[in-house]
Amino acid sequence: xxxxxxxxxxxxxxxxxxxxxxxxxxxxxxxxxxxxxxxxxxxxxxxxxxxxxxxxxxxxxxxxxxxxxxxxxxxxxxxxxxxxxxxxxxxxxxxxxxxxxxxxxxxxxxxxxxxxxxxxxxxxxxxxxxxxxxxxxxxxxxxxxxxxxxxxxxxxxxxxxxxxxxxxxxxxxxxxxxxxxxxxxxxxxxxxxxxxxxxxxxxxxxxxxxxxxxxxxxxxxxxxxxxxxxxxxxxxxxxxxxxxxxxxxxxxxxxxxxxxxxxxxxxxxxxxxxxxxxxxxxxxxxxxxxxxxxxxxxxxxxxxxxxxxxxxxxxxxxxxxxxxxxxxxxxxxxxxxxxxxxxxxxxxxxxxxxxxxxxxxxxxxxxxxxxxxxxxxxxxxxxxxxxxxxxxxxxxxxxxxxxxxxxxxxxxxxxxxxxxxxxxxxxxxxxxxxxxxxxxx
Amino acid sequence: xxxxxxxxxxxxxxxxxxxxxxxxxxxxxxxxxxxxxxxxxxxxxxxxxxxxxxxxxxxxxxxxxxxxxxxxxxxxxxxxxxxxxxxxxxxxxxxxxxxxxxxxxxxxxxxxxxxxxxxxxxxxxxxxxxxxxxxxxxxxxxxxxxxxxxxxxxxxxxxxxxxxxxxxxxxxxxxxxxxxxxxxxxxxxxxxxxxxxxxxxxxxxxxxxxxxxxxxxxxxxxxxxxxxxxxxxxxxxxxxxxxxxxxxxxxxxxxxxxxxxxxxxxxxxxxxxxxxxxxxxxxxxxxxxxxxxxxxxxxxxxxxxxxxxxxxxxxxxxxxxxxxxxxxxxxxxxxxxxxxxxxxxxxxxxxxxxxxxxxxxxxxxxxxxxxx
Numbered sequence: 001x002x003x004x005x006x007x008x009x010x011x012x013x014x015x016x017x018x019x020x021x022x023x024x025x026x027x028x029x030x031x032x033x034x035x036x037x038x039x040x041x042x043x044x045x046x047x048x049x050x051x052x053x054x055x056x057x058x059x060x061x062x063x064x065x066x067x068x069x070x071x072x073x074x075x076x077x078x079x080x081x082x083x084x085x086x087x088x089x090x091x092x093x094x095x096x097x098x099x100x101x102x103x104x105x106x107x108x109x110x111x112x113x114x115x116x117x118x119x120x121x122x123x124x125x126x127x128x129x130x131x132x133x134x135x136x137x138x139x140x141x142x143x144x145x146x147x148x149x150x151x152x153x154x155x156x157x158x159x160x161x162x163x164x165x166x167x168x169x170x171x172x173x174x175x176x177x178x179x180x181x182x183x184x185x186x187x188x189x190x191x192x193x194x195x196x197x198x199x200x201x202x203x204x205x206x207x208x209x210x211x212x213x214x215x216x217x218x219x220x221x222x223x224x225x226x227x228x229x230x231x232x233x234x235x236x237x238x239x240x241x242x243x244x245x246x247x248x249x250x251x252x253x254x255x256x257x258x259x260x261x262x263x264x265x266x267x268x269x270x271x272x273x274x275x276x277x278x279x280x281x282x283x284x285x286x287x288x289x290x291x292x293x294x295x296x297x298x299x300x301x302x303x304x305x306x307x308x309x310x311x312x313x314x315x316x317x318x319x320x321x322x323x324x325x326x327x328x329x330x331x332x333x334x335x336x337x338x339x340x341x342x343x344x345x346x347x348x349x350x351x352x353x354x355x356x357x358x359x360x361x362x363x364x365x366x367x368x369x370x371x372x373x374x375x376x377x378x379x380x381x382x383x384x385x386x387x388x389x390x391x392x393x394x395x396x397x398x399x400x401x402x403x404x405x406x407x408x409x410x411x412x413x414x415x416x417x418x419x420x421x422x423x424x425x426x427x428x429x430x431x432x433x434x435x436x437x438x439x440x441x
Numbered sequence: 442x443x444x445x446x447x448x449x450x451x452x453x454x455x456x457x458x459x460x461x462x463x464x465x466x467x468x469x470x471x472x473x474x475x476x477x478x479x480x481x482x483x484x485x486x487x488x489x490x491x492x493x494x495x496x497x498x499x500x501x502x503x504x505x506x507x508x509x510x511x512x513x514x515x516x517x518x519x520x521x522x523x524x525x526x527x528x529x530x531x532x533x534x535x536x537x538x539x540x541x542x543x544x545x546x547x548x549x550x551x552x553x554x555x556x557x558x559x560x561x562x563x564x565x566x567x568x569x570x571x572x573x574x575x576x577x578x579x580x581x582x583x584x585x586x587x588x589x590x591x592x593x594x595x596x597x598x599x600x601x602x603x604x605x606x607x608x609x610x611x612x613x614x615x616x617x618x619x620x621x622x623x624x625x626x627x628x629x630x631x632x633x634x635x636x637x638x639x640x641x642x643x644x645x646x647x648x649x650x651x652x653x654x655x656x657x658x659x660x661x662x663x664x665x666x667x668x669x670x671x672x673x674x675x676x677x678x679x680x681x682x683x684x685x686x687x688x689x690x691x692x693x694x695x696x697x698x699x700x701x702x703x704x705x706x707x708x709x710x711x712x713x714x715x716x717x718x719x720x721x722x723x724x725x726x727x728x729x730x731x732x733x734x735x736x737x738x739x740x741x742x743x744x745x746x747x748x749x750x751x752x753x754x755x756x757x758x759x760x761x762x763x764x765x766x767x768x769x770x771x772x773x774x775x776x777x778x779x780x781x782x783x784x785x786x787x788x789x790x791x792x793x794x795x796x797x798x799x800x801x802x803x804x805x806x807x808x809x810x811x812x813x
Contacts, residue, residue, distance in 0.1 A: 401694065403693070
């Protein structure tokens, strides 16, 4: 009788039996039992299609808050809110704060009403970006097919990595999550599915420290009871339109034929028909480029006067320009964003003759748009964004009529290098400096 | 009002005036064309508040009156009526609709009262002169392509018209620039233009004037002030506001000391530029010109698709030079030149280049090089 133990099923790319794995010790788990036979952990991952799925969405849990808690253990059991100023919004909050009803994007005063003992921390974007890059690097150790969505989430395509990592993608991902926890000190949630659409939904289902699998077989049934807004690209306006046609859940969509939906909603209808059944053939695209670079700020007190808004706009333009320059890109369109007292969002755009990465040009365009807004309304937020991005080879060419442009550009580059060495406030334009002095007085 | 007129007369006038009317309007009356009986005929008027077109149309007036109807719809109706038809226009008794009848076709258009129709023609015009359609048309044709679209420098969104004293006498001059290229064209200054202010005629007005000037020998009456210009030719009068701004001192832009001279067969060069730029991307179509020893090599490299080169025999004896230009701008300019040979005066790869006809005529172009 052969006495050898059965080969570990997980290293086999296409095992037939339903599979399971312990997310703590990565030991294969049998189909039965509540706890891992090896380490006793209840965190078992089981799914009939586990070996067949390779598209993942990884999302860090309460990313900014988690980093702050990691760096200051005294915060561990306190509700932590990351957000700016007396008036800003919550950008991230930890799960303890969430229990109290705090949500991200909630105005700060509401958040503090819900959770008065919360520790509020101003965001340190540089630190978060650094940690984000560490996580990104660990993803890239798994596969080159990493499509970042933001600083703390990304799609991964792990197809064909079984041999390389000695296990199916589910195991590789569980190992990855464990590594991020051990080496970086924050937790992630993983969604594993046949495609991006389902993976993204999955990662959100069991947060924090979650690992959710949605297989092909259950996709349609799983989606059916959910609201249409579950589908990426269906926002408030479109869901209202769908509701007008009696479509509220994904299930309602599943009941319609693709031809019907296409007739009614055009290309979007076709997409809906596919996504409603959990079909999504978008590839994980590591080259997927950023579409815009922007910066915005919420004021402590609502502002209406141009004299107050312009220095802030100038400062934001400089911020955007600095990021464009660092990325060696430039953009052709400038968008001004304003949020009024009653939370109405106003955007105004302008296309430039040439792509730019200069603060001066960005500010000029945004300032001109701002000047054209009718005076009166008070604003709580202002932002500026540069889009239609491309490389900076053709950016800011010399100009016949404005021979000073080249000198201004050179002056700005000189300011940049001074700032790189001595900090942002080392050199400021009169506009910004003046406003700051008045404020500080 | 009740009038009868030839469909062809009405169509010709409507073709002129309806273009002034913007497709989308927040003020309803601006979508309409004013129709009124005047001097034993009909008069049509349209405006966008910056530009106004007024045209007289021969018509048989049975009952004088005036009204306004949607311009684009009225134009479309008249356009679709059969050639050679007679059209009768009659306002209803209650002032609600205009009946348009031609053969067996009947239309009824809702009217707005003519008293609401705005008038921008008020105000004194300080200067007046006559100019041949040929001359005015030339000034526009040669410079229009260089008008800027950029909204920030709004004062570049038109053609700068002014008079200037040169060694060849007084000239009536047009200049347009978008910062990348500049076009300058002269004609002899017409009597009466002396002392006129320098004015910036907006792009839309420039286009409408250009369309009116289809008879080279026609006489055009130009009246202007610092704020407005009026152009009258044939039965049409265009009145337009001017751009309220200061045109930059373009004289500084025109290079004086460019010592390298290149002469090239204009048609050959344009074809070569067109050919090699096929490979370039949609935006930033840079073509590199390498000049040395009576030879020009045109090169385009597009990292996404490949590269192209072409060689031309040219007249160039100065130091070797590599210089890049936007291919489209080169084609725009060579398209405006008239002599067989085009003359380039160059300095270095970073400085403005002068382009002219070989006879050193009355037009001149300045082109900013691109980094290549």
